[in-house]
Every structure is written in structure tokens, then in C-alpha cells.
Amino acid sequence: MVKRVALLLLILSLILAGSWGCLRRPKPADAPRPVKIEQAAPATGVAVPVLYYHLIDDHLYGPYPSMFVSPKEFDKQMAYLKSNGYTVISLDEIEQAARYTKPAIITFDDGYADNYTNAYPILKKYNFKATIFLISGLIGKPGYLNKEEIGKMQDLVSFQSHTVSHPYLTKLSAKLQDYELAESQKEIEAIAGRKVDALAYPIGDYNRQVIDITRRYYKYAVLMLPGGIYHTGDDPYLIKRLNIQRSLSIDGFSKKIRGLPT
Numbered sequence: 234m235v236k237r238v239a240l241l242l243l244i245l246s247l248i249l250a251g252s253w254g255c256l257r258r259p260k261p262a263d264a265p266r267p268v269k270i271e272q273a274a275p276a277t278g279v280a281v282p283v284l285y286y287h288l289i290d291d292h293l294y295g296p297y298p299s300m301f302v303s304p305k306e307f308d309k310q311m312a313y314l315k316s317n318g319y320t321v322i323s324l325d326e327i328e329q330a331a332r333y334t335k336p337a338i339i340t341f342d343d344g345y346a347d348n349y350t351n352a353y354p355i356l357k358k359y360n361f362k363a364t365i366f367l368i369s370g371l372i373g374k375p376g377y378l379n380k381e382e383i384g385k386m387q388d389l390v391s392f393q394s395h396t397v398s399h400p401y402l403t404k405l406s407a408k409l410q411d412y413e414l415a416e417s418q419k420e421i422e423a424i425a426g427r428k429v430d431a432l433a434y435p436i437g438d439y440n441r442q443v444i445d446i447t448r449r450y451y452k453y454a455v456l457m458l459p460g461g462i463y464h465t466g467d468d469p470y471l472i473k474r475l476n477i478q479r480s481l482s483i484d485g486f487s488k489k490i491r492g493l494p495t
């Protein structure tokens with residue numbers, strides 16, 4: 234009997250300790266850093282792999298060689314999409330992606346000059362649409378796309394915003410966040426002559442406040458992390474993407490776009 238009472242007491246104290254632990258769990262700090270914002274429900278819609286690239290170039294420079302996909306590999310990846318029946322759609326069709334057979338989206342961040350010299354001819358070859366997220370303050374600077382190149386790519390490429398100066402948005406005041414989002418949209422619309430309604434959070438840095446300001450100006454926003462596959466019905470301000478890095482083999486590419494480990 235004593236043993237049984239002792240056991241009951243032990244179980245009771247463990248349950249209490251457990252729930253106390255939950256209640257006492259510290260709240261996330263309010264420090265300016267990315268906050269994990271969960272999707273409301275498990276994915277049930279149509280899978281839309283949203284690929285993202287930076288540079289398409291064999292001329293490597295800077296500290297991140299993985300950001301430079303070889304033009305040859307990029308060509309192979311596009312050929313893979315074509316021969317495997319993917320329909321490359323534009324970002325603003327993402328919510329209607331269920332209309333298409335095996336929809337996929339191609340995006341580029343930062344607006345590097347090689348997107349015109351190296352990526353665009355390959356996009357032309359396959360007649361694939363793409364979206365380039367421009368840093369408006371760097372348009373026309375050495376190494377970045379200029380107005381003329383942007384004009385020439387309009388038949389296949391949609392130009393969207395990656396802010397004015399590529400800051401960590403969560404570290405800015407609300408006023409500066411507003412400036413980065415509104416000003417870049419205005420400048421890119423003036424250059425491209427079309428509506429800019431999507432944002433790529435620079436360095437994948439966002440929190441609830443950034444999302445709230447984004448909603449004022451944009452219909453969509455894309456992430457860097459967490460990487461993964463977007464499904465129709467997911468939050469349009471938390472669009473997951475798949476980072477395509479230099480080292481990725483074509484076998485890895487085929488797995489990645491199907492959401493499989495590479």
C-alpha cells in the first residue's frame with residue numbers, strides 16, 4: 234500500500250513538474266532576429282517548387298562560391314524541367330498553380346548582371362518565365378543589371394523587389410522598413426513599367442512586424458529559410474523556396490524539386 238501511494242505521488246509530481254515546465258518555458262526574446270512563424274495548417278494543396286538562384290556564372294568571386302551555378306548546369310536543370318513535363322509559371326500565378334501540370338517557378342535574387350548575359354539566353358532557349366528580385370539601390374552598379382538589360386528581359390522576366398539596400402529588415406525602425414519596401418517598389422515599377430507586387434526578404438530576415446508592413450505594399454513575399462516546397466493555400470507572405478547551389482548534381486536537383494532529401 235505504502236509503495237502504491239509512493240508511486241502515485243511520484244507520478245503526480247512528474248505530471249505537475251511537466252506542466253510547470255510548459256508554463257515556465259521562456260517566451261521568445263524580442264530581439265531583432267528572424268522569428269519562426271509556423272504555417273497555419275499542414276500542406277494539402279498542389280506542390281509548387283519555387284527554385285532560387287543568385288548568379289549563373291563560372292567566374293567565381295567573393296566568399297560564397299556556392300551562389301554561382303554553372304551556366305552548363307543551369308541549362309541541364311532547365312532541360313530537366315522541360316523533359317519531365319514541368320510547367321514553368323510566373324510567381325503571380327502561384328495561387329492558381331493547381332491549373333497547371335507540374336507547376337514550377339524560377340527566381341533569382343539580387344539582380345546580378347550575369348542573369349542577363351548567362352541566364353536569360355537559357356531561359357529563352359526553353360521559353361521559361363522567371364522572376365528577378367532587384368535591389369533597387371544597386372541597379373546599374375558594376376556587376377548588377379542596368380535599366381537597358383531589365384528592359385530587354387521583360388518578355389520572360391518579371392522584376393520584383395528585394396528592397397533598396399538589402400538590409401536585415403528586422404533590425405530597422407518601422408519607418409525605415411516602410412521606406413525600404415515602398416521606395417524599392419516605386420523605383421522598380423518606374424524602370425520596368427509594370428506592377429511590382431512581390432518581395433524577397435533580404436538575407437531571409439523577417440518577423441511579424443516585417444510581414445505586417447509587407448502586406449501594405451505587396452501581395453506575395455518569398456523566404457530563404459526554412460527551405461521547402463510551397464503548396465497552394467500556404468501563406469502568400471511565407472512562400473518557401475528551394476536554394477539551388479553550385480554543388481547540386483542533376484540527380485540532386487530532381488530530388489530537391491520533388492521535396493526529397495538530396
Ligand SMILES: [Zn+2]
Binds near residue numbers: 342343395399435436
Ligand atoms: Zn539577396
